[in-house]
Amino acid sequence: MRIVLFTHPAFLNSNSMPRYARMLEQGMRERGHNVSVRTARAFFYKTPAPKFFKKWLGYLDQYLVFPLAFKLRRQAEPDLYVFADQALGPWVPLVKKKAHVIHCHDFLAQRAAEGAFPEQAVGTTGRWYQQFIRWGYRQGNCFICISEKTRQDLQAFLKHTPQISEVVYNGFNQEFKPNNPVEVRKDLGLALNLDLNTGYILHVGGNQFYKNRLGVLELYEAYSAQNPDAAPLLLVGTAPNENLLAYRKTMHSKARVHFCTGFSDEQVRMAYQGALVLLYPSLEEGFGWPIAEAQASGCPVITTAAAPMNEVGGEAAWYIPRRKHQDHEEFITTGVARLEMLLDLNDRERLNLVEAGLQNAKRFNTSKTLDHIALIYKQIVSQKWSEKEKL
Template identity: 30%
Template sequence: MKLGFDAKRVFHNTTGLGNYSRDTLRILAAQFPNHKYFLYNPKPGRVSRLTITTNMVLCMPKAKVWQKLSSLWRQKAIVKDLVTDKIEIYHGLTNELPIGIEKTNIKSVVTIHDLIFVRYPELYSYIDGKIHFKKFKRAAQVADKIIAISEQTKADIVEFLKVDAAKIEVIYQGCHAAFKEVYTNDQKQQIVEKYSLPSKYLLNVGTIQERKNLLTIVKAIKNTSHHLVVVGKETAYTEKVKAFIKANQMEDRIHFLQGVAMDELAMIYQMASIFIYPSIFEGFGIPIVEALYSKTPVISSKGSCFSEAGGPDSIYIEPHNDMALKQAILDIEESEILQNKMISNGLEYVQRFNDDVIGEQILKLYKSL
């Protein structure tokens, strides 16, 4: 098959949507090498985290006018290139499909990650919310199939976008191979020294924004001796967190890291005592999966999709209850039996997110079209 993909975020995004796009392409190209994978990128990329294999074709706007108007090309004019390239199935990896694809013979798939902008409109500007809703709804309506990355997202698509549930397949995200690797003590020690990591620490990973709820972790460990390592891009919300840290003289115990390579991040996960992810709402929660592969106990939030990612042996708390979080940390630390159970059962649970399982599910969906 000739398979086309919206690859913008493959080459321009280093976080969730970029990771999903890269992992999907990596899994498919490795597992099913006889197909051709056309990666449509509107302009030269600044992120080079995907190994380009011989069965991948990099595609940019063919006409000079669209090289200058790359955003418009991705939204609509790309369809002409898809027809020229004889693409059989086009997959919008990040919530969107180009206008007019429904008027061609090309079958289309769209992955919808979450509808947080509908559930929590206060976290988005009015204009951004309206634009997102229009794009997502149109893509969901014209797509031949929709991939939802969790049962929670599928339920939201049905409720808010009014789409028939039979059109939606739940296929979970893959996880980068770095988190499944075994690293030596020498390699880990190099990371400890490079980032001045404490000998024992709690870990939080993700963009530092209000929805991710970092402040609750900081409050939970305020009157303890715990160290917390935070890995993620900073936003305006970070200043609110740092103000609390400063007011409570916790600067020496909260460690902020950015620009961490994937293998470095994997080692940081593996050396953490507990991974804490008290987010308010997510489409899935891939950091939880990364932690389980890393054999690190997980505390996350009740509700949303978190138990789908974390399984029955992770601990879930009300996201704003810092006292419950503090108790959960202590419960894990004080019981080696509980630690071992969370690690072994978590590793068993997370095998459902292995590459071979996900690849088979995606290709089966493509073949159904």
Template identity: 30%
Template sequence: MTCVYDTRWCGEHGIGRFAREIAAHIPHVALESPGLPMSATDPVRLSRSLASVREPGAWFLSPGYNAPLWAAMPYVLTVHDLNHIDRPENSSFLKRIYYQTVLRSLCARARAVLTVSEFSRQRIIDWFSLSPDKVFTVGNGVSSVFVPDGVRHLPGYRYVLCVSNRRGHKNELGALRAFATAGLPGDARLVFTGNPDPALMAHAQSLGAADRVVFSGRVNEQELAALYRGALMLLFPSFYEGFGLPIVEAFASGIPVISSCVTSMPEIAGQAALLVDPHAHEEIAGAIRQLHDDEPLRRQLIERGLDRVAAFSWAAVAARVRDAIRVVDVRPDQPLNWN
């Protein structure tokens, strides 16, 4: 095999799932390199590691935003979004410098840049000043564990689910405020994935809703699937997403979705979700109330979601990755062979 693949990205987070599924669908040899792939110094380590690869015709494929700073072999990398540029709370002076210098150079020298939505593709083309012919949307898929039938989380109360990670762009404060003012019956709870956050709990206390907010703690994929199946709905009013994987996971799990009308989310949700302005708390609260009270609407959105999710398979994503590689495999002196 001549594709050297960076398996260090594989994990339970968004890029991790993408990395893991692509690795399962394409022939490759795993990269042998120390350190974390998201480290600012990884392009240097990666260059050294790839220099030791002796297999003729080898090339490098990264499911994340790392690539060798210098290397004789060609490479393809994946930039899922420009969150660290577009969202101030996730940015910093050093991150912007890294993107403007190192990552800009890596993208310029890449044979191709993969990404997960048309929204992200256009941002990458514009911000890095890349040729549109070099940037390919391959999308994301849904793991086979996310299906309507299976174990349901049954905690003894009904709940609205917010799949999140305590990062500011997820708009958790907005979700909490909207839930607290939606007027749902007192037995309904708002469940956040992940561990408790003092600031979020203080906000819940100020809204008089502290006893209605639950944190699931860290969950694996099977536990997350059970959380989806047991929920009244997914509440996902994020300010920014390069894709928005919880949207399609909720579709696949057979629950209705409220998401945002900005960035990639309308593209991913299509007509299968209620889309709201993430800055408009009253609008979000109204959508929560509407989905809670309107059973025919819930059924309609569930059916649309199940139809919509059929387009998001990992096999199809892997096929688009292969197609992108074929398009840019134009140099006979450095072919991008799979085996």
């Protein structure tokens, strides 16, 4: 099968989407398919300009230069066009009458532009941009979603019933496995110049509103108030924004709160292996990678009792209510109780919880994910060929 894979341009400097695109590219090649990659190149974007204008110059490269170049380029027609992300929607009209499929990750930006989240205001140009993306992917007819929640959101935005709309859970893009937590805590503590020998509470994520880092700090502050000897809190990921730093200054437990930035992949894996628990109370997600990564690393998980977090965590995670915009009481009260219960488990109870997590994480096998995706690709090509035969 000859595949053309559309991906985000390198000048956007994103991380997760290029990783996903590489997984598709390499995975399909390993399965014997011919894959070529198409994306926008920096032309206008190379022009020296302030950061704000660079964004708009990038839009010119993506939505003016690339479509023109694609139409003018002479190339053999592939069997299938694959879009690595629904945010590439404005390119869908280029191939909408040919065999194609759109991978869908999350619709948080789309929903935010519709005013779904009081925590996230979107400006006028942001709303226009999301409308532009929606205009594009709505012209698609075959979709693969990373969770049932994503598929439900997709259907809410589409104006038609697609030919194909399948759910294929993500597969790990690196190996996560348990390790001796005593040794890991010692090594990680030396690297961070912290005493982590008795363990720590972990959060992994960035400053996006839906990651709920502020909620993590609120929950830890309440937990520490009732447990003066609370284990330290490590927040691994992006450097904290001003709001998070300002809140930490007000915390009685601030001396035990540590933002850990610039971690390598190996250090992130170590952080999971040595943690007492992953505290991951996201407001929303497309999938919720840290849940699966933690479980595969032998780390218990407390997360939000809502899709897709409960899709990923299954019966092996512990759940708490979503943090409400105005009323945090239930979130705090239940969260503190859950933390206390989990951290008070005896050795046998904790081992059982860890084992359940390890079994659950086996669902996210990269090879099986790629096999499933390849099967859907073949189905789309076969159906498109049948339609041509009927004509």
